[in-house]
Amino acid sequence: MDKLLELLNENARYTNAQLSAMLGEPKEDIEKRIKKYEKQGVIKGYKTIINWEMTDFERLTAIIELKVSPKKNIGFEEIAETVMRFDEVESVYLMSGGYDLMVMVTGKSFQEIAMFVAKRLAPLDSVLSTATHFLLSRYKQDGVILHGEPVDERRNILL
Amino acid sequence: MIDYQSILTKRIKEVKPSGIRRFFDIANEMDDVISLSIGEPDFYTPWHIRDAGIKSLEMGKTHYTSNKGLNDLREEISKYMYRRNEISYSPEDQILITVGGSEAIDLCIRSVIDYGDEVLIPEPSFVCYNPITVLAGGIPVTIETKVEDNFRLTADALRKAITPKTKLLILPYPNNPTGGVMRREHLQEIAEVLRGTNIMVLSDEIYGELTYGDVRHVSIASIEDMYERTIVVNGFSKTYAMTGWRLGFVCGPKEIMSAMTKLHQYAIMSAPTTAQFAAIEALKNGDDDIEMMKSEYDKRRRLILDGFKRIGFECFEPEGAFYTFPSIKQTGMDSEQFCEKLLYSQRVALVPGTAFGDSGQGFVRVSYCYSTKHILEALDRIETFIKQL
Structure with missing residues (x-):
């Protein structure tokens, strides 16, 4: 795998100069490769990891397990397409195991999300059942620990 | 009253305590210090x-x-x-x-x-x-x-x-x-x-x-x-x-x-x-662990070396261990003065080169056993320090 992608995954705000230094490659090559990846759709976008709990923004996330009946020839594609078009839906994953689709939904309150599930998701034709789990606290997200800074326990004992 | 000095051997008394202990004691007392001074891996044992x-x-x-x-x-x-x-x-x-x-x-x-x-x-x-x-x-x-x-x-x-x-x-x-x-x-x-x-x-x-x-x-x-x-x-x-x-x-x-x-x-x-x-x-x-850590150190080594060169330090390219040893001679300060001023004005802790012998005069040791985020923050502060001189 291209190390450039690894670095951008680690921190999308590295400057091209920093990326060039870390990889030991000319800055122009880095710029070109990023453009290429964006064009190809390998890089789909850049986002910020925000600890919403520290802001005054009211935001709640739920994970909804959907059991669905797959359609002949198109399998899960059709229902997944339908579900992912809702603005409230943050991500949709096809899962192995006890249920089929994992849907992450964000909303302002329990009420809002519950209504979304009851009025929009549950009534869909191929949906057999839903189970809604509200996310209570985020400890670590996308590889980043959200609560407190890790403490460096190392001491200068000798050089 | 026992005269403990008369009890200690001549040889142990000949051994000088580490001169920079005092320096680190100050650094440890200060808030918001960002250190590039530690000589041990930041990784946990695999x-x-x-x-x-x-x-x-x-x-x-x-x-x-x-x-x-x-x-x-x-x-x-x-x-x-x-x-x-x-x-x-x-x-x-x-x-x-x-x-x-x-x-x-x-x-x-x-x-x-x-x-x-x-x-x-x-x-x-x-x-x-x-x-x-x-x-x-x-x-x-x-x-x-x-x-x-x-x-x-x-x-x-x-x-x-x-x-x-x-x-x-x-x-x-x-x-x-x-x-x-x-x-x-x-x-x-x-x-x-x-x-x-x-x-x-x-x-x-x-x-x-x-x-x-x-x-x-x-x-x-x-x-x-x-x-x-x-x-x-x-x-x-x-x-x-x-x-x-x-x-x-x-x-x-x-x-x-x-x-x-x-x-x-x-x-x-x-x-x-x-x-x-x-x-x-x-x-x-453990061979794969060594490779992983080495590639991470190498990335930081390049980043820090590039950072020091950009700020205007002369820095020999280290090929081993996890330290860089840039020259600070162009600042006109000696190693201790440089480290002390940098610590007080920008709260960055480096080790004066003289801690490793008189021939380290004019240099500082910079460890890259730190995350890139930490290193970039330290480099920013060092750059501010140099610009203010």
Whole structure:
């Protein structure tokens, strides 16, 4: 795998100069490769990891397990397409195991999300059942620990 | 009232306390200090290695091991030394497991140094060789290494330092604090000087796995005629991020190893058992961990080097260990002044080069055992500091 992608995954705000230094490659090559990846759709976008709990923004996330009946020839594609078009839906994953689709939904309150599930998701034709789990606290997200800074326990004992 | 000063030996009183202790005490008291001063990996010991230690405890492996260390571990070290350096050491009588590389250095110097013997110590280098030599009754003779030689020990400098009293040469490469390495051709030049003498070499290879680019560490013991005059010190601390486990090893001619084992047996008994079990796992299945950590260090090394150059420092390109050693001479300050001012004005802690010997004057040691985020923040502050001068 291209190390450039690894670095951008680690921190999308590295400057091209920093990326060039870390990889030991000319800055122009880095710029070109990023453009290429964006064009190809390998890089789909850049986002910020925000600890919403520290802001005054009211935001709640739920994970909804959907059991669905797959359609002949198109399998899960059709229902997944339908579900992912809702603005409230943050991500949709096809899962192995006890249920089929994992849907992450964000909303302002329990009420809002519950209504979304009851009025929009549950009534869909191929949906057999839903189970809604509200996310209570985020400890670590996308590889980043959200609560407190890790403490460096190392001491200068000798050089 | 007991006069404790009269109780302490002359020799221990001769050993100076570390001059920069005070400096770190200040740094530790201050808030919001960002440090690039620590010389140990920021990684945790890889899980499978920790697990092997835990398993050994569960199995009740809580006794002393033999004085020399676990047989299985010595076997693994023997295999490692062969696959890494193509040199053979018998697990029976040429390998000793110690409490870190530090104990091995102490044992070696105390076993070969008599009163008045001279020990050659290239500087800048790790801080323990000098005091241990003094405590053993020996005379430390420092050899200044220079940035224009990439901080390598040169054959010329070595030849000039040798006297009839010279007993031991310390070869601390890859080097802390400079990051300098000795390549095969440089070691061959050193070997040329030593061939036919009775001078022994203590090769401190604790950073031997941490070299970057196409450089691979070469042990001087693998150079012709050097095997019989070399004591190789190595350990698990830097290679596998196992500093707290306190485990090292030493290999060499059996007559010397036997003397060192005697000393180890009376002073230490045996190295920590749990750590020894973990170390077996490290040697058997830890190669991928080394690669992962090395590639991470290399990335940071490039980043920090680029950062210092951009700010306007002259910085020799380190090829090993995890330190850079930029020159601060253009600021007109000496190393201590620079570090102190930087600490007070921007709250960045670096180590003055003089902590590693007088020849470190005009340099600072910068460790990259830190996350890139931490390094970038420190570089920003250093840049602000330089702009304000």
